[in-house]
Amino acid sequence: MALIEVNKVSYAYSDGSLALENVNMKIEEGEKVAILGPNGAGKSTLFHLFNGISKPKSGTITIDGLQVCKKNLVKIRQMVGMVFQDSDDQLFNSTVRQEIAYGLLNMGMSGKELEDTIAWALKVVGMTGYDDKSPHNLSGGQKKRIALASVLAMKPKVMVLDEPTAALDPRGVHKLIELLDMINKKLGITLIFATHDVDTVPLLADTVYLLDKGSIVTGGTIEEVFNQKELIRKIDLRLPRVAHLVEILKKDGAVNVDHLPLTIGQAKYVLENKNLYKKI
Ligand SMILES: Nc1ncnc2c1ncn2[C@@H]1O[C@H](COP(=O)(O)OP(=O)(O)OP(=O)(O)O)[C@@H](O)[C@H]1O
Ligand SMILES: [Mg+2]
Known part of the structure; x- marks a missing residue:
């Protein structure tokens, strides 16, 4: 059994627009997977299904054998950490420390364990010493690191990142690629990220799914997928x-x-x- 199984998943928004149609995917533990697709392909919609923000119209998603559904939501959200495209949608506390503590306190963590976990997460993302700063007064790249730290602190099995490199400068992109690679290799966290940044995909992922108009058009290793030049260009990528x-x-x-x-x-x-x- 794969760590994540997406089985015949379709999703329609309340206005009737069908955003995902019969999506099938299997993601193994420790994999780094890119969901590559143009604007409106359905990437964010799919990600909202991974941790139960939305519910499929039909089909199922299982994570480590557990179906993503209302009764399993607490466990699913401990396993799946979501990093939003826009860090401002994620950061809402008045200090970095509180931001990282938030999920941990909800889990019942306190005392030395809480302090140590906050310090550890900040160290991993290279933001030690920023504890008392307001997340809103950080740069875009720093906000992204704090968002990552708040998710990492929960020690998820899987991290789902929506357009992680968007809005970062070239150095920020480079540093984020290194950080995500370390998170995957050293901490063993499975990474799934959505992007239309074709230059970043070969640096970060080992597997790619091409998504277009709500359907997976192909999937495979980076080499297998990028060898299909016509298909990539047909869906407005390059x-x-x-x-x-x-x-x-x-x-x-x-x-x-x-x-x-x-x-x-x-x-x-x-x-x-x-x-x-x-x-x-
Ligand atoms: N709240 C909504 N109500 C109705 N339709 C929506 C809603 N949100 C998204 N859609 C539609 O669903 C489709 C998929 O949107 P989604 O945001 O998942 O695409 P995406 O691949 O993440 O695009 P982008 O690269 O621009 O972020 C689009 O056609 C979009 O118009
Ligand atoms: Mg999106």
Whole structure:
């Protein structure tokens, strides 16, 4: 049994618009999964189903064998931590400390354990010393880190991140990618993130699902999915910039590759070796 199973899930909003149609997915423990799709594809809608903010019209979602439904909500929300696209939707306490303590206090944590957990979460996201600051007076990237810390403090099995790199500057994106990679590798947390940032996906995910108009159009490893160039372009996305560059060079006969490189590291290898491709 996979950690997360999405089985024939459909969802319609109250005005009748069908936002998800027959979505099927299996996500294994420890995986890093990108849900890649253009605006309006249904990414946020799907994420709201993962921790029970909304309920499917039909079909089921199970997390670690437990169905996402009203009677299991407390357990589901302990397992699934949600990081919203807009940190201002997530941060509502007057200090960073209170923000991180909020969920822990609700769980009944107190005393030294509470203090240690807050300190640990702040350290993981590189925000030690910000305890007494108001979350509202932080920069966008810092707010994102505090939102991550408040979710991490709950020690979830899965973190669901809606457009985590949106609104971050290039350095902020780079640091967030490193942080999420560490959270996945060192803490063993399964990551699912929604994005239309095709350049970030190969750096962060190992599996991708392409979502368009509420349906999964394909899924697989990064290489398998990005090899389907026509499909990606058909749904108004594009290849990563480096892949596009090497595609042009290939067309001009300058390089000879079977698979387009998806990251700068892979492209460097291809260009240095002219006719080789290696997964780096
Ligand atoms: N509250 C709502 N009521 C009615 N329809 C909605 C509502 N919220 C979203 N939709 C519709 O559902 C579809 C999926 O929206 P969703 O927000 O899940 O897309 P998304 O993939 O997250 O897009 P984006 O990349 O822009 O964040 C869209 O067609 C949208 O218009
Ligand atoms: Mg969205």
